[in-house]
Amino acid sequence: MSTTQFFGELLSRDHKVIGKRFLWLGLGFLFLGGALSMVIRWQLGFPGRPVPLVGRALGASGRVSPTAYAELFTLHGTIMIFFAVTPLLIGAFGNYCIPLLIGARGMAFPVLGVLSFFTQVTASLVLLASFFLPTGPLAGWTGYPPLSTSVGTPGLGQTLWPIAMALFAAASLVGAINYITTVVRCRAPGMGWFRLPLTVWGFLLSSILSALFLPFLTAAVLLLFSDRLFGTHFYIAGPLVQSGGDPIIYQHLFWIFGHPEVYILIFPAWGIVSDLLSFFARKPAFAYPVTVVSLMAIAVISTLVYGHHMYVTSMSPLLGQGFMVLTMLVSLPACILFITWLGTLWRGSLRLAPPMWFTLGVVFVFGLGGLTGLYLAHIPIDIYLHDTYFVVGHFHLTMAAAVLLAVFAAIYFWYPKIFGRNYNHTLAHLHFWLSFLPMSAVFSIMLVVGNAGLQRRLFDPSDYPIWRGLLGLNRVASYAAFALLFGQIPFVVNFIGSLFWGARSEHNPWHVGTLEWSVSSPPPAHNFDEIPRVHRGPHELGHPRSDARGVLAQTTVLSDEAP
Amino acid sequence: VSRLAPAARTQEETSAAVGLLLFLGSSALLFLALWAAALLLSLRGAPPPTPPGWWSLLTTGLLFGVTFQLQKFERTSRRIGARACALLFLGALGLIWKRASLLESSGESSAMALFFILTGIHALHGAAGLLALFAFRRTSRLLNTYWQFLVGAWILTVSSAYLPWP
Numbered sequence: 001m002s003t004t005q006f007f008g009e010l011l012s013r014d015h016k017v018i019g020k021r022f023l024w025l026g027l028g029f030l031f032l033g034g035a036l037s038m039v040i041r042w043q044l045g046f047p048g049r050p051v052p053l054v055g056r057a058l059g060a061s062g063r064v065s066p067t068a069y070a071e072l073f074t075l076h077g078t079i080m081i082f083f084a085v086t087p088l089l090i091g092a093f094g095n096y097c098i099p100l101l102i103g104a105r106g107m108a109f110p111v112l113g114v115l116s117f118f119t120q121v122t123a124s125l126v127l128l129a130s131f132f133l134p135t136g137p138l139a140g141w142t143g144y145p146p147l148s149t150s151v152g153t154p155g156l157g158q159t160l161w162p163i164a165m166a167l168f169a170a171a172s173l174v175g176a177i178n179y180i181t182t183v184v185r186c187r188a189p190g191m192g193w194f195r196l197p198l199t200v201w202g203f204l205l206s207s208i209l210s211a212l213f214l215p216f217l218t219a220a221v222l223l224l225f226s227d228r229l230f231g232t233h234f235y236i237a238g239p240l241v242q243s244g245g246d247p248i249i250y251q252h253l254f255w256i257f258g259h260p261e262v263y264i265l266i267f268p269a270w271g272i273v274s275d276l277l278s279f280f281a282r283k284p285a286f287a288y289p290v291t292v293v294s295l296m297a298i299a300v301i302s303t304l305v306y307g308h309h310m311y312v313t314s315m316s317p318l319l320g321q322g323f324m325v326l327t328m329l330v331s332l333p334a335c336i337l338f339i340t341w342l343g344t345l346w347r348g349s350l351r352l353a354p355p356m357w358f359t360l361g362v363v364f365v366f367g368l369g370g371l372t373g374l375y376l377a378h379i380p381i382d383i384y385l386h387d388t389y390f391v392v393g394h395f396h397l398t399m400a401a402a403v404l405l406a407v408f409a410a411i412y413f414w415y416p417k418i419f420g421r422n423y424n425h426t427l428a429h430l431h432f433w434l435s436f437l438p439m440s441a442v443f444s445i446m447l448v449v450g451n452a453g454l455q456r457r458l459f460d461p462s463d464y465p466i467w468r469g470l471l472g473l474n475r476v477a478s479y480a481a482f483a484l485l486f487g488q489i490p491f492v493v494n495f496i497g498s499l500f501w502g503a504r505s506e507h508n509p510w511h512v513g514t515l516e517w518s519v520s521s522p523p524p525a526h527n528f529d530e531i532p533r534v535h536r537g538p539h540e541l542g543h544p545r546s547d548a549r550g551v552l553a554q555t556t557v558l559s560d561e562a563p
Numbered sequence: 564v565s566r567l568a569p570a571a572r573t574q575e576e577t578s579a580a581v582g583l584l585l586f587l588g589s590s591a592l593l594f595l596a597l598w599a600a601a602l603l604l605s606l607r608g609a610p611p612p613t614p615p616g617w618w619s620l621l622t623t624g625l626l627f628g629v630t631f632q633l634q635k636f637e638r639t640s641r642r643i644g645a646r647a648c649a650l651l652f653l654g655a656l657g658l659i660w661k662r663a664s665l666l667e668s669s670g671e672s673s674a675m676a677l678f679f680i681l682t683g684i685h686a687l688h689g690a691a692g693l694l695a696l697f698a699f700r701r702t703s704r705l706l707n708t709y710w711q712f713l714v715g716a717w718i719l720t721v722s723s724a725y726l727p728w729p
């Protein structure tokens with residue numbers, strides 16, 4: 001391969017190539033972030049004991065030091081949210097699927113796709129560089145000052161964190177602009193707003209929130225970077241600082257972005273779940289317009305509730321009550337969304353293929369995570385539960401369990417399309433049960449120990465007599481976490497093995513009517529030989545005039561319809 | 564774009580307009596976030612920033628010069644005036660920073676430091692706009708829209724130094 005060809009391949013503007021690159025990048029970081037969590041769980045379950053296998057990397061004693069523990073949970077959180085789940089769900093499936101689902105030849109701005117990917121790679125490299133420094137970032141994934149300032153955490157490691165975050169924000173913003181423009185401008189003829197697959201709605205709303213709120217993250221980390229590098233005092237307060245800084249300003253800026261970030265991640269997952277439930281229940285999505293309106297309502301309300309993360313910052317009680325009511329209000333459209341999912345399942349002809357199992361898993365853990373969110377919305381309860389493992393369990397159920405199960409559902413659903421190969425369904429089912437059960441156990445136990453008052457981010461809870469009794473539960477959670485790690489072996493074997501030895505996939509193995517299944521697997525570079533004309537919605541399953549496999553494709557013209 | 568058929572060109576231009584508006588909306592929110600932070604800092608007792616004096620008029624005039632030139636020579640390849648105004652604007656910004664000795668003033672007042680950050684973010688946008696002035700073969704309405712946004716953001720940024728701070 002010549003140099004020109006190499007750079008031509010490297011800078012490929014094909015959305016499918018970019019999507020696959022995001023997939024590999026995200027999977028790599030998913031396993032890195034997951035591995036870090038295993039060391040965290042070891043310390044919580046077996047405090048002070050040398051870590052097996054990787055202990056030597058932590059020092060001569062093989063034990064986790066308090067500083068190393070702080071680095072571990074900081075990097076675990078940062079990697080999982082910004083460098084694993086985001087590239088996996090939004091980068092990979094957004095880039096790969098959106099043009100195929102809406103009947104376009106590509107993204108509106110193919111160059112922005114390349115730019116987004118390489119900016120994300122640069123951000124990842126900056127964050128990875130902190131692994132090789134004497135002290136990495138250790139102020140938690142939220143990076144709260146004054147701990148994250150040079151006063152709280154001197155050294156280059158914590159300085160790299162805002163740089164990585166700013167680059168991440170730039171990459172995501174570029175991607176979001178590309179997604180929104182593509183959906184608004186590049187839909188195939190006939191693909192009206194209410195004929196879009198719900199997956200596309202998920203990506204669209206997620207991108208709108210990204211475009212609106214990533215600038216606030218950029219502002220927050222920019223000021224933090226300035227504090228660390230230029231000696232400004234935006235986030236440092238106190239009698240010795242005359243320039244008038246305040247660390248709470250960071251919390252405002254961070255959570256204005258941080259709360260919608262939950263929805264930025266979960267919207268694509270909800271969209272995918274809504275579609276897959278319909279496809280595998282072999283009936284139309286229940287109340288499609290209601291689902292769309294619910295998603296929109298959640299998007300709007302989610303922009304107004306960030307203050308519930310700051311109840312304990314001596315906020316005005318009146319303001320706190322406002323945030324409390326608005327947070328409770330989110331549950332209304334969320335409940336409606338949940339009911340539409342149940343409505344789709346009701347009296348459906350369920351096909352329990354691997355993507356469907358993972359989808360049902362999302363419905364379960366999201367229900368659990370959503371319900372625990374209602375507790376945290378209440379000021380009196382949140383004041384008690386704030387900074388406990390209850391909060392950790394809640395956001396792991398919603399942002400980790402629900403989103404990751406949705407990622408796996410998407411991988412198993414589109415794997416034949418992306419790679420043109422079938423995978424082993426037995427291994428996929430095994431992967432589901434070995435992920436779902438331990439995942440639910442770990443995060444549910446977090447809720448229990450959090451309810452007992454156990455503080456998050458403690459290096460060794462057994463130092464405190466009141467929490468020694470929780471060591472047993474923590475140990476069970478750690479065993480479940482280790483089981484979760486081993487549960488990924490079938491996935492890795494299946495994913496990699498099927499690339500080489502998987503049987504060739506047929507074009508439409510799931511018998512659904514959306515546009516991506518109307519082309520070969522994997523699709524050609526130009527996606528569609530002719531831009532398709534869309535005649536119906538994406539969920540026409542069980543239609544009396546569908547074909548022998550129960551499919552009525554979005555492009556099918558019935559005899560009594562105008563072509 | 565110029566190589567495409569007229570219909571496709573219109574499609575591409577509309578998509579570019581949508582993309583640019585989204586980008587400018589996000590940029591406006593970045594400025595808004597920083598202005599909000601400046602307001603909060605002033606409420607916490609940060610001394611107000613020192614107004615840049617007649618430099619504000621000069622820099623604003625130069626930015627208006629860019630948009631005027633782009634408006635006058637829309638869809639032509641004549642951009643020397645716009646380029647010159649943009650270069651002079653960035654140079655004038657550099658002089659403001661030098662005169663106000665960035666790091667010393669930043670240590671004294673967080674509001675002043677934030678003013679520098681705002682002008683710095685604006686300068687980054689200006690540098691990107693200058694790059695576009697050199698990169699694109701012809702001026703376009705979109706390029707002018709971008710520079711008009713920079714004029715608006717600059718007027719608000721500079722005005723913030725003159726506001727009666729709480």
